[in-house]
Amino acid sequence: MLNWIHKLLNPHCEQCREDREDASICKACEVLRTQLEAANSEKRQLLSMLLPKQKEEAVDNTIKPEPIRTGQHVSFNIRRQMLEAEDRHKAALLIKSQKEIAEVPRDASIKTTISIPQSQSVEELEKELGVAENG
DSSP: OHHHHHHHHOTTOHHHHHHHHHHHSOHHHHHHHHHHHHHHHHHHHHHHHHHHHHHHHHHHTOOOOOOOOOSOOOOHHHHHHHHHHHHHHHHHHHHHHHHHHHHSOOOTTOOOTTTSOTTSOHHHHHHHHTOOOOO
């Protein structure tokens, strides 16, 4: 009886409204909601771990755009000079990389096909490796 009088006198009571809302939510829905929140938080954590790496890679792969030259005629001499300058630059980079490779200290204990003298015969190599046939 007191509950009915309370509803009659205070139809917009916040505590009563919360009680009605809690009663309308079933337990299964609440369990599903918490599981969904847990799954979403795991996905966010995985994305936060993966996305910064992708952003770093994307920044490194930036290409400087060059303006498109339309309607301009470049004379043969200018074009030739541009190509020659580009070739000189590529040649300088190639020479620099060859010098860097040549400066790398070589380990004598490591044998490659290049470091084996061609004067050695197959039999000598087999003896050196210990796989020579006895017989």
